[in-house]
Amino acid sequence: MSELIGSIVILAGAFFLFSAGVGLLRMPDVFTRIQAGTKASTLGNILVLAGLGIYHPGWSLKLLIIAYFVLMTNPLSSHALSRAAHSIRTPMARTTVVDALRDENDASAAKGSS
Amino acid sequence: MQEDHGTTQRRPVGFPESLIVLWGFLFVVWLVINSSVEPPIVVTGALASLALAAIFVRRGDVWRIGLTPRKVFHFIAYTGVFLVELVKANIDMLRYVYSPRIDIRPGIVKVKMPLRSPIGRLALANSIALTPGSLVMNLQGDALFIHWLDVKTTDPDEATRMIIGPFEKHLGAVFG
Numbered sequence: 001m002s003e004l005i006g007s008i009v010i011l012a013g014a015f016f017l018f019s020a021g022v023g024l025l026r027m028p029d030v031f032t033r034i035q036a037g038t039k040a041s042t043l044g045n046i047l048v049l050a051g052l053g054i055y056h057p058g059w060s061l062k063l064l065i066i067a068y069f070v071l072m073t074n075p076l077s078s079h080a081l082s083r084a085a086h087s088i089r090t091p092m093a094r095t096t097v098v099d100a101l102r103d104e105n106d107a108s109a110a111k112g113s114s
Numbered sequence: 115m116q117e118d119h120g121t122t123q124r125r126p127v128g129f130p131e132s133l134i135v136l137w138g139f140l141f142v143v144w145l146v147i148n149s150s151v152e153p154p155i156v157v158t159g160a161l162a163s164l165a166l167a168a169i170f171v172r173r174g175d176v177w178r179i180g181l182t183p184r185k186v187f188h189f190i191a192y193t194g195v196f197l198v199e200l201v202k203a204n205i206d207m208l209r210y211v212y213s214p215r216i217d218i219r220p221g222i223v224k225v226k227m228p229l230r231s232p233i234g235r236l237a238l239a240n241s242i243a244l245t246p247g248s249l250v251m252n253l254q255g256d257a258l259f260i261h262w263l264d265v266k267t268t269d270p271d272e273a274t275r276m277i278i279g280p281f282e283k284h285l286g287a288v289f290g
Binding site: 016019022023026027028029031032034035036038039040042043058061062064065071072075076078079082083086092102 | 143146147149200201203204207208210211212216218220222239240243244247248249250251252261263
């Protein structure tokens with residue numbers, strides 16, 4: 001029984017990981033792609049780990065530590081990637097409505113040069 | 115670019131208390147990873163985690179976290195809120211990804227960072243990255259720049275309430 005439940009949870013995690021991949025292909029620009037990749041792959045990873053924990057109850061504490069590690073590091077790498085992409089002025093999607101960070105950087109650069 | 119993260123105006127927690135908290139935390143992680151209570155392993159883990167905790171607590175006040183029952187309660191409440199928001203974020207994301215035409219209005223908005231301690235800021239930034247349609251881009255002083263998948267408002271106060279609202283209370287109580 002626990003094998004069946006574990007397998008279903010792992011399958012759900014795999015579905016979220018697949019959706020992350022589809023999101024990477026379908027989203028219009030770098031930042032929205034990073035968003036799709038970060039969120040769906042984090043939940044997918046956690047579900048796969050939870051499924052493994054149901055499958056092998058003896059591993060669950062170690063898997064919990066791995067889950068916390070993923071939760072800590074996955075968003076961090078997405079912050080670093082998106083910040084770097086913004087600093088080198090990667091173009092944003094045409095539907096973008098506002099870019100407060102660019103405005104702020106331009107304002108401080110103008111203040112520094114005058 | 116100046117790296118002013120505005121972390122100077124907090125009161126640090128006492129040295130022995132935070133040493134014990136960090137030591138206990140590292141020791142528990144060691145025991146879980148080894149999953150054994152043989153005396154040599156326990157002694158090695160205790161010594162190694164004590165040395166690491168002493169180094170980290172002495173080198174700076176980033177790791178000086180006090181521990182009280184109230185903080186533990188708020189941390190558990192925060193975990194619950196966080197899991198709910200994570201599932202909501204993913205359902206949102208599935209809706210965008212599988213819709214026939216992706217209809218979004220992305221943008222970068224500025225919100226106010228309510229927390230002072232570095233670890234609290236890290237936890238809040240990570241939480242924001244995993245909640246519906248938002249991703250932290252940069253942190254300058256007390257201003258947090260967030261990429262929002264579907265911009266609903268550009269007013270900083272309103273955006274702060276909408277994005278940080280669910281976490282602010284619990285994280286503020288834990289990390290300050």
